[in-house]
Amino acid sequence: MTDSIFTPRRAFLACATATLALGLTAGAALAADKYPSKTIEVVTHAGAGGGTDVTTRMMMMRARRELKADMTVVSKRGGGGAVAMNYINKKKRDGYTIMTITPSHLFTIAMGKSVLKIDDLVGIARATDDPQLLMAKAGKFKDAKAMLAEAGKRKLKVAGTHVGGIDQVTVATFANKAGIKINYIPYEGGGHIVTNLIGGDVDIGVLNLSEAESQIKAGEIQPLIVLAKKRMGPLPNVPTSVEMGIDATFSTVRGFVTLKGTGDAELKTLEAKLVCDVSAYGTD
Known part of the structure:
Protein backbone atom coordinates (compact mmCIF):
# COMPACT_ATOMS: atom_id res chain seq x y z
CA MET A 1 0.00 0.00 0.00
CA PRO A 131 3.05 -13.57 1.55
CA GLN A 132 2.00 -15.25 -1.67
CA LEU A 133 2.67 -18.98 -1.90
CA LEU A 134 2.76 -21.45 -4.75
CA MET A 135 0.85 -24.58 -3.75
CA ALA A 136 0.00 -27.90 -5.35
CA LYS A 137 -2.23 -30.87 -4.68
CA ALA A 138 -0.49 -33.06 -2.10
CA GLY A 139 1.69 -35.66 -3.79
CA LYS A 140 1.69 -34.02 -7.22
CA PHE A 141 5.30 -32.85 -6.86
CA LYS A 142 7.94 -34.12 -4.45
CA ASP A 143 9.08 -30.57 -3.72
CA ALA A 144 9.69 -27.16 -5.28
CA LYS A 145 12.66 -28.39 -7.32
CA ALA A 146 10.55 -31.16 -8.81
CA MET A 147 7.86 -28.63 -9.71
CA LEU A 148 10.38 -26.40 -11.47
CA ALA A 149 11.85 -29.39 -13.30
CA GLU A 150 8.38 -30.30 -14.57
CA ALA A 151 7.79 -26.68 -15.57
CA GLY A 152 10.87 -26.93 -17.76
CA LYS A 153 9.20 -29.71 -19.74
CA ARG A 154 5.70 -28.30 -20.20
CA LYS A 155 3.50 -25.31 -19.44
CA LEU A 156 2.02 -25.75 -16.00
CA LYS A 157 -1.56 -24.66 -15.40
CA VAL A 158 -1.42 -22.02 -12.68
CA ALA A 159 -4.57 -20.78 -10.94
CA GLY A 160 -5.02 -17.30 -9.51
CA THR A 161 -7.67 -14.63 -9.15
CA HIS A 162 -8.62 -11.89 -11.60
CA VAL A 163 -6.93 -11.09 -14.88
CA GLY A 164 -4.48 -8.25 -14.30
CA GLY A 165 -4.57 -8.59 -10.51
CA ILE A 166 -1.87 -9.35 -7.94
CA ASP A 167 -1.96 -13.10 -8.59
CA GLN A 168 -1.33 -12.78 -12.32
CA VAL A 169 1.45 -10.25 -11.74
CA THR A 170 2.95 -12.63 -9.17
CA VAL A 171 2.84 -15.61 -11.51
CA ALA A 172 4.15 -13.71 -14.53
CA THR A 173 7.08 -12.28 -12.58
CA PHE A 174 7.94 -15.62 -10.99
CA ALA A 175 7.79 -17.43 -14.35
CA ASN A 176 9.98 -14.80 -15.98
CA LYS A 177 12.59 -14.92 -13.21
CA ALA A 178 12.54 -18.73 -13.12
CA GLY A 179 12.80 -19.03 -16.90
CA ILE A 180 9.62 -21.08 -17.28
CA LYS A 181 6.35 -20.70 -19.17
CA ILE A 182 2.93 -21.11 -17.62
CA ASN A 183 -0.73 -21.09 -18.56
CA TYR A 184 -2.55 -18.70 -16.22
CA ILE A 185 -6.14 -19.61 -15.35
CA PRO A 186 -8.20 -17.00 -13.43
CA TYR A 187 -10.85 -17.92 -10.86
CA GLU A 188 -13.27 -15.85 -8.81
CA GLY A 189 -11.55 -16.35 -5.48
CA GLY A 190 -9.25 -18.37 -3.26
CA GLY A 191 -11.99 -20.88 -2.46
CA HIS A 192 -12.38 -21.73 -6.15
CA ILE A 193 -8.61 -22.08 -6.54
CA VAL A 194 -8.43 -24.52 -3.63
CA THR A 195 -11.29 -26.61 -5.03
CA ASN A 196 -9.77 -26.87 -8.50
CA LEU A 197 -6.30 -27.51 -7.11
CA ILE A 198 -7.50 -30.47 -5.05
CA GLY A 199 -9.60 -31.65 -7.99
CA GLY A 200 -6.54 -31.79 -10.22
CA ASP A 201 -7.82 -29.25 -12.75
CA VAL A 202 -4.70 -27.10 -12.31
CA ASP A 203 -1.09 -27.83 -11.40
CA ILE A 204 -0.32 -24.87 -9.16
CA GLY A 205 -2.36 -22.35 -7.19
CA VAL A 206 -1.30 -18.89 -6.02
CA LEU A 207 -2.67 -18.62 -2.49
CA ASN A 208 -2.16 -17.06 0.92
CA LEU A 209 -1.79 -19.32 3.94
CA SER A 210 -5.17 -18.21 5.30
CA GLU A 211 -6.88 -19.47 2.15
CA ALA A 212 -5.62 -23.04 2.39
CA GLU A 213 -4.51 -23.59 5.99
CA SER A 214 -7.16 -26.20 6.77
CA GLN A 215 -6.43 -28.13 3.55
CA ILE A 216 -2.70 -28.08 4.31
CA LYS A 217 -3.36 -29.48 7.80
CA ALA A 218 -5.63 -32.13 6.26
CA GLY A 219 -2.87 -33.22 3.88
CA GLU A 220 -4.80 -32.22 0.77
CA ILE A 221 -2.60 -29.34 -0.37
CA GLN A 222 1.18 -28.96 -0.29
CA PRO A 223 2.82 -25.51 -0.11
CA LEU A 224 5.91 -25.52 -2.33
CA ILE A 225 7.40 -22.02 -2.33
CA VAL A 226 6.94 -18.90 -0.22
CA LEU A 227 7.40 -15.82 -2.40
CA ALA A 228 9.30 -13.91 0.26
CA LYS A 229 12.80 -13.30 1.61
CA LYS A 230 12.19 -15.17 4.86
CA ARG A 231 10.43 -18.43 5.65
CA MET A 232 7.07 -18.32 7.36
CA GLY A 233 6.83 -19.39 11.00
CA PRO A 234 3.85 -21.73 10.42
CA LEU A 235 5.65 -23.32 7.42
CA PRO A 236 9.29 -23.66 8.53
CA ASN A 237 10.11 -26.37 5.98
CA VAL A 238 8.84 -24.51 2.93
CA PRO A 239 11.67 -22.73 1.05
CA THR A 240 11.46 -19.15 -0.16
CA SER A 241 11.83 -18.01 -3.74
CA VAL A 242 14.94 -16.05 -2.75
CA GLU A 243 16.54 -19.18 -1.29
CA MET A 244 16.00 -20.87 -4.63
CA GLY A 245 17.69 -18.05 -6.50
CA ILE A 246 14.47 -16.60 -7.89
CA ASP A 247 14.12 -12.89 -7.15
CA ALA A 248 10.33 -12.72 -6.99
CA THR A 249 8.68 -11.69 -3.72
CA PHE A 250 5.02 -10.76 -3.37
CA SER A 251 2.46 -10.38 -0.62
Whole structure:
Protein backbone atom coordinates (compact mmCIF):
# COMPACT_ATOMS: atom_id res chain seq x y z
CA MET A 1 0.00 0.00 0.00
CA THR A 2 1.10 3.58 -0.53
CA ASP A 3 1.46 6.15 2.21
CA SER A 4 -1.33 8.19 0.56
CA ILE A 5 -3.78 5.58 1.83
CA PHE A 6 -2.18 4.07 4.92
CA THR A 7 0.14 6.05 7.16
CA PRO A 8 2.51 3.60 8.96
CA ARG A 9 1.78 3.30 12.68
CA ARG A 10 2.05 0.90 15.56
CA ALA A 11 -1.37 -0.57 16.24
CA PHE A 12 -1.37 -0.05 19.99
CA LEU A 13 -0.36 3.59 19.79
CA ALA A 14 -2.85 4.24 17.02
CA CYS A 15 -5.60 2.59 19.03
CA ALA A 16 -4.79 4.60 22.15
CA THR A 17 -4.40 7.90 20.30
CA ALA A 18 -7.56 7.48 18.28
CA THR A 19 -9.58 6.47 21.33
CA LEU A 20 -8.31 9.53 23.23
CA ALA A 21 -9.29 11.73 20.29
CA LEU A 22 -12.77 10.26 20.41
CA GLY A 23 -13.07 11.15 24.06
CA LEU A 24 -11.99 14.75 23.45
CA THR A 25 -14.58 15.20 20.71
CA ALA A 26 -17.41 13.37 22.46
CA GLY A 27 -19.11 16.56 23.63
CA ALA A 28 -19.41 17.92 20.11
CA ALA A 29 -20.69 14.60 18.86
CA LEU A 30 -23.65 14.71 21.26
CA ALA A 31 -25.04 17.64 19.34
CA ALA A 32 -25.45 15.50 16.23
CA ASP A 33 -26.92 12.09 15.57
CA LYS A 34 -24.90 9.38 17.23
CA TYR A 35 -22.61 7.54 14.82
CA PRO A 36 -23.04 4.77 13.93
CA SER A 37 -26.82 4.59 14.16
CA LYS A 38 -27.50 2.16 11.30
CA THR A 39 -25.91 -0.75 9.44
CA ILE A 40 -22.43 -0.22 7.99
CA GLU A 41 -21.73 -1.91 4.67
CA VAL A 42 -18.33 -3.53 4.19
CA VAL A 43 -17.76 -3.91 0.46
CA THR A 44 -15.42 -6.57 -0.91
CA HIS A 45 -14.52 -7.69 -4.42
CA ALA A 46 -13.53 -11.17 -3.25
CA GLY A 47 -15.20 -14.53 -3.70
CA ALA A 48 -16.28 -16.66 -0.75
CA GLY A 49 -13.53 -18.48 1.10
CA GLY A 50 -10.63 -16.39 -0.18
CA GLY A 51 -8.15 -14.55 2.00
CA THR A 52 -9.78 -11.17 1.43
CA ASP A 53 -13.22 -12.56 2.23
CA VAL A 54 -11.92 -14.20 5.41
CA THR A 55 -10.09 -11.03 6.50
CA THR A 56 -13.19 -8.91 5.87
CA ARG A 57 -15.47 -11.18 7.88
CA MET A 58 -13.00 -11.49 10.77
CA MET A 59 -12.79 -7.72 11.02
CA MET A 60 -16.55 -7.32 10.76
CA MET A 61 -17.36 -9.82 13.50
CA ARG A 62 -15.10 -8.09 16.01
CA ALA A 63 -15.74 -4.51 14.88
CA ARG A 64 -19.47 -4.98 15.44
CA ARG A 65 -18.74 -5.20 19.15
CA GLU A 66 -16.35 -2.24 19.12
CA LEU A 67 -18.71 -0.01 17.15
CA LYS A 68 -21.87 -1.36 18.82
CA ALA A 69 -23.50 -1.40 15.39
CA ASP A 70 -24.53 -3.95 12.81
CA MET A 71 -22.25 -4.53 9.83
CA THR A 72 -22.87 -6.51 6.67
CA VAL A 73 -20.53 -7.77 3.95
CA VAL A 74 -21.53 -6.79 0.42
CA SER A 75 -19.75 -8.74 -2.33
CA LYS A 76 -19.28 -6.88 -5.62
CA ARG A 77 -17.05 -9.06 -7.76
CA GLY A 78 -15.48 -8.28 -11.09
CA GLY A 79 -12.91 -6.13 -12.82
CA GLY A 80 -10.16 -6.53 -10.23
CA GLY A 81 -12.12 -4.39 -7.78
CA ALA A 82 -13.61 -2.03 -10.40
CA VAL A 83 -17.17 -3.20 -9.74
CA ALA A 84 -16.75 -2.71 -5.99
CA MET A 85 -15.28 0.77 -6.46
CA ASN A 86 -18.07 1.76 -8.83
CA TYR A 87 -20.56 0.61 -6.19
CA ILE A 88 -19.10 2.62 -3.30
CA ASN A 89 -18.68 5.69 -5.52
CA LYS A 90 -22.48 5.92 -5.69
CA LYS A 91 -22.80 5.92 -1.91
CA LYS A 92 -23.06 8.88 0.45
CA ARG A 93 -19.86 10.05 2.15
CA ASP A 94 -21.37 9.40 5.57
CA GLY A 95 -19.25 6.63 7.10
CA TYR A 96 -21.76 3.87 6.41
CA THR A 97 -19.82 2.35 3.52
CA ILE A 98 -16.26 1.06 3.84
CA MET A 99 -14.30 -1.15 1.47
CA THR A 100 -11.65 -3.81 1.83
CA ILE A 101 -8.75 -2.78 -0.39
CA THR A 102 -5.97 -4.93 -1.89
CA PRO A 103 -3.21 -4.50 -4.49
CA SER A 104 -5.73 -5.55 -7.15
CA HIS A 105 -7.66 -2.32 -6.55
CA LEU A 106 -4.47 -0.29 -6.91
CA PHE A 107 -3.56 -2.03 -10.18
CA THR A 108 -7.07 -1.37 -11.48
CA ILE A 109 -6.86 2.31 -10.54
CA ALA A 110 -3.37 2.63 -12.07
CA MET A 111 -4.64 1.17 -15.35
CA GLY A 112 -7.46 3.71 -15.47
CA LYS A 113 -10.16 1.06 -15.16
CA SER A 114 -11.83 2.52 -12.06
CA VAL A 115 -14.20 5.45 -11.63
CA LEU A 116 -12.23 6.28 -8.49
CA LYS A 117 -8.72 7.70 -8.23
CA ILE A 118 -6.31 7.02 -5.39
CA ASP A 119 -7.03 10.45 -3.90
CA ASP A 120 -10.74 9.63 -3.69
CA LEU A 121 -10.02 7.11 -0.91
CA VAL A 122 -9.15 7.61 2.75
CA GLY A 123 -7.37 4.91 4.74
CA ILE A 124 -8.89 3.58 7.95
CA ALA A 125 -6.71 0.63 8.99
CA ARG A 126 -4.30 -1.95 7.64
CA ALA A 127 -5.36 -5.53 8.30
CA THR A 128 -2.97 -8.15 6.90
CA ASP A 129 0.23 -8.58 4.91
CA ASP A 130 0.17 -12.16 3.63
CA PRO A 131 3.05 -13.57 1.55
CA GLN A 132 2.00 -15.25 -1.67
CA LEU A 133 2.67 -18.98 -1.90
CA LEU A 134 2.76 -21.45 -4.75
CA MET A 135 0.85 -24.58 -3.75
CA ALA A 136 0.00 -27.90 -5.35
CA LYS A 137 -2.23 -30.87 -4.68
CA ALA A 138 -0.49 -33.06 -2.10
CA GLY A 139 1.69 -35.66 -3.79
CA LYS A 140 1.69 -34.02 -7.22
CA PHE A 141 5.30 -32.85 -6.86
CA LYS A 142 7.94 -34.12 -4.45
CA ASP A 143 9.08 -30.57 -3.72
CA ALA A 144 9.69 -27.16 -5.28
CA LYS A 145 12.66 -28.39 -7.32
CA ALA A 146 10.55 -31.16 -8.81
CA MET A 147 7.86 -28.63 -9.71
CA LEU A 148 10.38 -26.40 -11.47
CA ALA A 149 11.85 -29.39 -13.30
CA GLU A 150 8.38 -30.30 -14.57
CA ALA A 151 7.79 -26.68 -15.57
CA GLY A 152 10.87 -26.93 -17.76
CA LYS A 153 9.20 -29.71 -19.74
CA ARG A 154 5.70 -28.30 -20.20
CA LYS A 155 3.50 -25.31 -19.44
CA LEU A 156 2.02 -25.75 -16.00
CA LYS A 157 -1.56 -24.66 -15.40
CA VAL A 158 -1.42 -22.02 -12.68
CA ALA A 159 -4.57 -20.78 -10.94
CA GLY A 160 -5.02 -17.30 -9.51
CA THR A 161 -7.67 -14.63 -9.15
CA HIS A 162 -8.62 -11.89 -11.60
CA VAL A 163 -6.93 -11.09 -14.88
CA GLY A 164 -4.48 -8.25 -14.30
CA GLY A 165 -4.57 -8.59 -10.51
CA ILE A 166 -1.87 -9.35 -7.94
CA ASP A 167 -1.96 -13.10 -8.59
CA GLN A 168 -1.33 -12.78 -12.32
CA VAL A 169 1.45 -10.25 -11.74
CA THR A 170 2.95 -12.63 -9.17
CA VAL A 171 2.84 -15.61 -11.51
CA ALA A 172 4.15 -13.71 -14.53
CA THR A 173 7.08 -12.28 -12.58
CA PHE A 174 7.94 -15.62 -10.99
CA ALA A 175 7.79 -17.43 -14.35
CA ASN A 176 9.98 -14.80 -15.98
CA LYS A 177 12.59 -14.92 -13.21
CA ALA A 178 12.54 -18.73 -13.12
CA GLY A 179 12.80 -19.03 -16.90
CA ILE A 180 9.62 -21.08 -17.28
CA LYS A 181 6.35 -20.70 -19.17
CA ILE A 182 2.93 -21.11 -17.62
CA ASN A 183 -0.73 -21.09 -18.56
CA TYR A 184 -2.55 -18.70 -16.22
CA ILE A 185 -6.14 -19.61 -15.35
CA PRO A 186 -8.20 -17.00 -13.43
CA TYR A 187 -10.85 -17.92 -10.86
CA GLU A 188 -13.27 -15.85 -8.81
CA GLY A 189 -11.55 -16.35 -5.48
CA GLY A 190 -9.25 -18.37 -3.26
CA GLY A 191 -11.99 -20.88 -2.46
CA HIS A 192 -12.38 -21.73 -6.15
CA ILE A 193 -8.61 -22.08 -6.54
CA VAL A 194 -8.43 -24.52 -3.63
CA THR A 195 -11.29 -26.61 -5.03
CA ASN A 196 -9.77 -26.87 -8.50
CA LEU A 197 -6.30 -27.51 -7.11
CA ILE A 198 -7.50 -30.47 -5.05
CA GLY A 199 -9.60 -31.65 -7.99
CA GLY A 200 -6.54 -31.79 -10.22
CA ASP A 201 -7.82 -29.25 -12.75
CA VAL A 202 -4.70 -27.10 -12.31
CA ASP A 203 -1.09 -27.83 -11.40
CA ILE A 204 -0.32 -24.87 -9.16
CA GLY A 205 -2.36 -22.35 -7.19
CA VAL A 206 -1.30 -18.89 -6.02
CA LEU A 207 -2.67 -18.62 -2.49
CA ASN A 208 -2.16 -17.06 0.92
CA LEU A 209 -1.79 -19.32 3.94
CA SER A 210 -5.17 -18.21 5.30
CA GLU A 211 -6.88 -19.47 2.15
CA ALA A 212 -5.62 -23.04 2.39
CA GLU A 213 -4.51 -23.59 5.99
CA SER A 214 -7.16 -26.20 6.77
CA GLN A 215 -6.43 -28.13 3.55
CA ILE A 216 -2.70 -28.08 4.31
CA LYS A 217 -3.36 -29.48 7.80
CA ALA A 218 -5.63 -32.13 6.26
CA GLY A 219 -2.87 -33.22 3.88
CA GLU A 220 -4.80 -32.22 0.77
CA ILE A 221 -2.60 -29.34 -0.37
CA GLN A 222 1.18 -28.96 -0.29
CA PRO A 223 2.82 -25.51 -0.11
CA LEU A 224 5.91 -25.52 -2.33
CA ILE A 225 7.40 -22.02 -2.33
CA VAL A 226 6.94 -18.90 -0.22
CA LEU A 227 7.40 -15.82 -2.40
CA ALA A 228 9.30 -13.91 0.26
CA LYS A 229 12.80 -13.30 1.61
CA LYS A 230 12.19 -15.17 4.86
CA ARG A 231 10.43 -18.43 5.65
CA MET A 232 7.07 -18.32 7.36
CA GLY A 233 6.83 -19.39 11.00
CA PRO A 234 3.85 -21.73 10.42
CA LEU A 235 5.65 -23.32 7.42
CA PRO A 236 9.29 -23.66 8.53
CA ASN A 237 10.11 -26.37 5.98
CA VAL A 238 8.84 -24.51 2.93
CA PRO A 239 11.67 -22.73 1.05
CA THR A 240 11.46 -19.15 -0.16
CA SER A 241 11.83 -18.01 -3.74
CA VAL A 242 14.94 -16.05 -2.75
CA GLU A 243 16.54 -19.18 -1.29
CA MET A 244 16.00 -20.87 -4.63
CA GLY A 245 17.69 -18.05 -6.50
CA ILE A 246 14.47 -16.60 -7.89
CA ASP A 247 14.12 -12.89 -7.15
CA ALA A 248 10.33 -12.72 -6.99
CA THR A 249 8.68 -11.69 -3.72
CA PHE A 250 5.02 -10.76 -3.37
CA SER A 251 2.46 -10.38 -0.62
CA THR A 252 -1.19 -9.42 -0.41
CA VAL A 253 -1.67 -6.34 1.75
CA ARG A 254 -5.26 -5.83 2.82
CA GLY A 255 -6.79 -2.84 4.53
CA PHE A 256 -9.96 -0.83 4.91
CA VAL A 257 -10.81 2.48 3.27
CA THR A 258 -13.74 4.80 2.85
CA LEU A 259 -14.52 7.71 0.56
CA LYS A 260 -12.89 11.11 0.72
CA GLY A 261 -15.43 13.61 1.98
CA THR A 262 -16.52 11.47 4.91
CA GLY A 263 -16.81 13.61 8.05
CA ASP A 264 -13.93 13.87 10.51
CA ALA A 265 -16.00 12.56 13.41
CA GLU A 266 -17.01 9.44 11.48
CA LEU A 267 -13.43 8.86 10.32
CA LYS A 268 -12.07 9.17 13.86
CA THR A 269 -14.62 6.65 15.11
CA LEU A 270 -13.81 4.17 12.35
CA GLU A 271 -10.06 4.59 12.80
CA ALA A 272 -10.29 4.09 16.56
CA LYS A 273 -12.50 1.03 16.44
CA LEU A 274 -11.05 -0.70 13.38
CA VAL A 275 -7.44 -0.14 14.44
CA CYS A 276 -8.29 -1.57 17.86
CA ASP A 277 -10.01 -4.45 16.10
CA VAL A 278 -7.27 -5.45 13.66
CA SER A 279 -4.63 -5.16 16.39
CA ALA A 280 -6.66 -7.69 18.37
CA TYR A 281 -5.83 -10.39 15.87
CA GLY A 282 -2.18 -9.64 15.47
CA THR A 283 -1.64 -6.90 12.91
CA ASP A 284 -0.14 -3.45 13.06
